Amino acid sequence: MDTGANGILVVAVGGNALAADPTTSTMADQLAAVQDAARHLVELESRGWRVVVTHGNGPQIGALLRQNELAAETVPPMTLDFCGAATQGSIGYLLETALNNELRRRGRDTVAVSVVTQVEVDRGDPAFQRPSKPIGAFMSEHEAEHARSQLGWDVVEDSGRGYRRVVASPEPxxxxQRGVVRSLLDAGYLVIAAGGGGVPMVRGADGELAGVEAVIDKDLASAVLASDIGADILLILTSVPQVALGFGTPDQRWLPTLDATTALTHLEAGEFPEGSMGPKVASAVQFTRAGGRRAVVTDLDSAEAALEGRAGTEFVR
Structure with a gap:
């Protein structure tokens, strides 16, 4: 296996890039999206990088939770941490298959392997007292009241479109499994890890780990993973080619570079929304400040050019 001459590259792929809406997308649609992502990812591997792929699971876990709700009278619902692990496994399977097929087509002897990953969070994280991450399907007011009273869910109105469950999103x-991921990389594997931000775990006084019902932002988890395994570059893939100021307005301005201090100033001013670009900017800053060589935000089609400095937004200290 090729051990990768350029260094370690962590690539964070958004869940929407794999399936925009799994409730309407067929398995064939999802497989086609994963195969497209695999072509770009294998191109990066073929250029001499040791690659770790992380991925989102927002659309997929939403679909699984909906399945839970519809089958609740027949099959006991799964807890949220179990759902997170299940989507890690299913998306990992799709990615693993697509990557290995693409590697074979190109005559590469690298093998892709998926690791269901647990991520530690602090039991005392304030996020547990202020659930804010929307998940699952929209509900009517009647359904929301039932969810509050009978299921114990935290439910909020979402932009006038209905009601949604909100859960804690603690910091990773x-x-x-950081040692496992690094060992697999050193052995020449292409590794898929920390899917959906990983399964959130808290450590008890006895040192034992237990899953908690929460979700971790996958970009923040990717930054921690990248630092934990000594990655050189964190490449965060999203739906736009660069980070922008005034996004979607007549004054929109693309940013080819962004230093950490300026990025945090814009972040605190609300320039980068919490539900979209905010965590990506925060993750890029976190990784570079922790000693990472480069962090870049771009879209899937620009991934190769971004690593060459010809596309994307590059974050500098």
Whole structure:
């Protein structure tokens, strides 16, 4: 296996890039999206990088939760941490298959392998007291009241479109399987890890880990993973080619570079929304400040050019 001459590259792929809406997308649609992503990812590997792929799971976990709701009278619902692990496994399977097929087509002897990853969070994280991450399907007011009273869910109105469940989204502190991921990389594998931000775990006084019902932002988890395994570059893929100021307005301005201090100033001013670009900017800043060589935000089609400095937004200290 090729051990990768350029260094370690962590690539964070958004869940929407794999399936915009799994409730309407067929498996064939999802497989086609994953195959497209695989072509770009294998191109990066073929250029001499040791690649770790992380991925989102927002659309997929939403679909699984909806399945839980519809089947609740027949099959006991799964807890949120279990759903996170399940989507890690299913998306990992799709990515693993697509990557290995693409590697074979190109005559590469690298093998892709998926690791269901646990991520430590702090039991005392304030996020547990202020659930804010919307998940699952929209509900009517009647359904929302039932969810509050009978299921114990935290439910909020979402932009006048209905009601949604909200859960805690604590900060990731460490990747439990970081040593495994690094060992697999060193052995020449292309690794898929920390899917959906990983399964959130808290450590008890006895040192044992237990899953908690929460979700971790996958970009923040990717930054922690990248630092934990000594990655050189964190490449965050999204739906736009660069980070922008005034996004979607007549004054929109694309940013080819962004230093950490300026990025945080814009972030605190609300320039980068919490539900979209905000965590990506925060993750890029976190990784570069922790000693990472480069962090870049761009779209899937620009991934190769971004690594060559010809596309995307590059974050500098």
């Amino acid at each position: 502190t460490a990747i439990v």
